[in-house]
Amino acid sequence: MTSLRWGVLGAADFAQRYMARAIHAADGAALHALATSSPEKAAAFQKFAPGLRVLSDYDALLDDPDIDAVYIPLPNHLHVDWTCKALAAGKHVLCEKPIALTEADFDTLIAARDASGKLAAEAYMIVHHPQFIRAKALVASGAIGAVRHVDAVFSFNNAGDTGNIRNRPETAGGGLRDIGVYTFGAARFVTGQEVDTISHAHLRYENKVDVFAQVAAKFPDFTYNAVVSMRLHPRQYITFHGDAGVLTLTCPFNANVHDIAELTLENDGHVVTTERWPAVNHYVLQVENFGKSVAEGTAYACPLEFSRGTQRMMDMVFAAGGPAS
CATH class of the missing domain: 3.30.360.10 (Dihydrodipicolinate Reductase; domain 2)
Known part of the structure; x- marks a missing residue:
């Protein structure tokens, strides 16, 4: 299976400690790029992923044709907008919980997912x-x-x-x-x-x-x-x-x-x-299962309908x- 090339949207501490490391360790995944304006925060990621590309802003990451999927660990109030932007850019999306702030937000998310033909899901690892x-x-x-x-x-x-x-x-x-x-x-x-x-x-x-x-x-x-x-x-x-x-x-x-x-x-x-x-x-299991769903079309354990x-x-x-x- 070809590795899914991931970009991380923001250098959140949780991403650095857990999810970026999981992407780096998972089978069928490659940690490709990080979007952050902080060289200091980027350095913490590059310690375990030396070849990681660092982009200065979020839009640059979404415009990168070498990225297949985006992990979003941004503050809660930004999740819906950046999930929709990433889907519109042709990326699969795994967004930290809560992916939305109200049930009504899921109308927007599901419509964006369906229009893009990409997988979008909340990072609900349990x-x-x-x-x-x-x-x-x-x-x-x-x-x-x-x-x-x-x-x-x-x-x-x-x-x-x-x-x-x-x-x-x-x-x-x-x-x-x-x-x-x-x-x-x-x-x-x-x-x-x-x-x-x-x-x-x-x-x-x-x-x-x-x-x-x-x-x-x-x-x-x-x-x-x-x-x-x-x-x-x-x-x-x-x-x-x-x-x-x-x-x-x-x-x-x-x-x-x-x-x-x-x-x-x-x-x-x-x-x-x-x-x-x-x-x-x-x-790690979450990243691997996400990749399998993208590659093989298998049902994902936590679709947007579940998170709704x-x-x-x-x-x-x-x-x-x-x-x-």
Whole structure:
């Protein structure tokens, strides 16, 4: 398979630490170019990718005929516009989450994708990890019976980093957009169900950015509860509680960064089995699966239609929680 030649639109720290490295390491991918006006930031990328071309602006990268696909790690409020620009330039696009700020934005994104004939997707890496593929298969097989409740927590504390884009309203920051997508989307992915109603949403804001959210919801067959925060000690898990068992992922969202990816299944008879994936890099798997979908036309695990469902739930939570104060 011919390698997909990638360009990175912006020298974000997350791109330098994770995604650009994943593109560089992935089979069927070549890290070709980076667009940034900062030589210092570019140098950090060139340490692990010495042959990387550096372009001075984003449009120059989109105009480069040697680039097949673009990874976009820009601040949230820029995602829709630059995804559409990249598609119009004939590039495949993998854009950081949240790829949009409202469900209505997906009308624009899907229209741009379809008009271009290119693959466009949100960089929602967890669905490529074997722990989530396994969890989905176990639930579908009836390993825990009928799912009756799902609860999830994802938190970290960046209170001291006031300049961080997550703490700034002008860049569409906030905990829900940054990590709530994981607690919401994970429940949808594993169960295959869509939210019916938000029964409770307590949101706490600082500087008009949500820093704590406690959410209760109703899906067709189960209830749901989640806590998402940028002001609590780091913690994460998701549990699927059925009438015949319990399935828990103890490090579902930052696998092998926060802790080792681990799945525990307890079913009738109190039989407990645990599976671990200590060396899997879901960022690399995401890039490789994206490339396979481009090259072979295979279905992609996280199409825009899936991401739209998570954004719909996010919009419902914001509406139920009331405006920022």
